[in-house]
Amino acid sequence: MKPIKFSSLRTFSIIFFVLLAFFGLAFHTGTGTLSAFGYSTISAICPLGSIETLIASKTFIPAVFISLAVFLLISILFGRIFCGWMCPVPLFRKWFPKTASTQKISSKAVEEVPAKENLVASSKKIDTSYFVLGGALGSTFLFGFPVFCLICPVGLTFAVIVSVWRLIQFNEPTWSLMVFPAVLALELIFFRFTCRKFCPLGALISLMSRVNLFFKPTIDTKSCLKASKGVDCSVCKDACHEEIDLHEPLTLQTLSRCTKCKDCSEACPMQAISFSFFKSKR
């Protein structure tokens, strides 16, 4: 039997969380959306939303602290798994492919060395998203309400679903049906690299994922073409949406942005990349 591809598994996982929202719409379960979902008084709250409410209301909310602690625990175990396996944005990202589509190992790749050096340099530098995160939190503190929630692509995706559902169920035509998808499309087109360069939620989860201990991507230096034979291969880096180059010495900064999507290990022609539970020898 052919093994199921991880990219399809990821799509199933994302669709599962979208279906949770539909479940909450169809039945009065109070399931909620990814902004906060749960059952009865227990809920898993979006970490950025949690921090924003704490800052905006300037009060201590125990349930929010517990939820943040649980999220940190998940980060220790799985790192930035939310961005790869739960957030619906990667589904849209398929429609906006990366600029220089996947490069194959060929002579063509050698010609593009200068461009690649640029990319290497850009993957080293600090990401803009951390500053957007700072701006969002500062603005939230100043104005007294969760600011990023207004344009959060995750929230807007579910807002569109809820609005369409209510249009059908209760005949509620609103401008929301036009405005929310438009803002969403704007974000995804103008910030083609929303996840890597802009999203403060991703930035926050990356910061939390610095404590991640398990499931780190590692290269088997014996089978990797670049490490063992010196072939100019960058298939794994090209496959990575965060442009992490596993051949470079990995810092906490770059590795914490890994969303465990396994695109790299699937792309590798030698199957040299593994996500093992335990720490690597590296």
Added chain:
Amino acid sequence: MVLAMNNESSNDGSQNQLSRRTFVASSVGIALMFGLGAVAKAAPRQALLRPPGGQDEKAFLSKCIKCDRCRSVCHTSAIGIVPIEEGFLQARTPMMKFHIGSCDFCNKCIDVCPTGALELFDKHRDKVGMAYLTDVCIALNFGACTLCYSACPYKAITLDEHKRPLINEEKCNGCGVCENICPALIMRSYVGGKVRGVEIRPISPKEA
């Protein structure tokens, strides 16, 4: 901050250019966030009927993350969501839709609210809103309709000598049963508008 300094200390020319680009992009990102907050704060707003426990508008807006849990759990579908035309800041937050359902104060919405934006609510002490008669009320215009009077679970509506409804402001807690049952737009020929003969309005909107 330390990271930023590390980045600047690299003496490579192309790196410096890149970090300048990062600086500009970051500044734009930060400005965007503050601009967004300022625009949302300045955008026109109106007083809205919040679910039980969300009456302090400023406190409510500081905690609501628009997660949809209260709207979903409401078994009478009395909770709807605010459309974007009623306020940029308030869009996607919950509001009462008494045309669809009325509130029986089961307090499930307060239980599921993850951030405590909906606070504890006592139906005998606190009020969601207050009922007001409008000029399409059938009893005021033609008489003979007493539906809201007989439906009110809190005996907050009485009848005067002409059998016109009177609202007791002390007893009314804004549950919306009267607005939900009011047939003013159904039994009369359609006169336009969406306002029924009795409607619940927010009490003393607190400016955020």
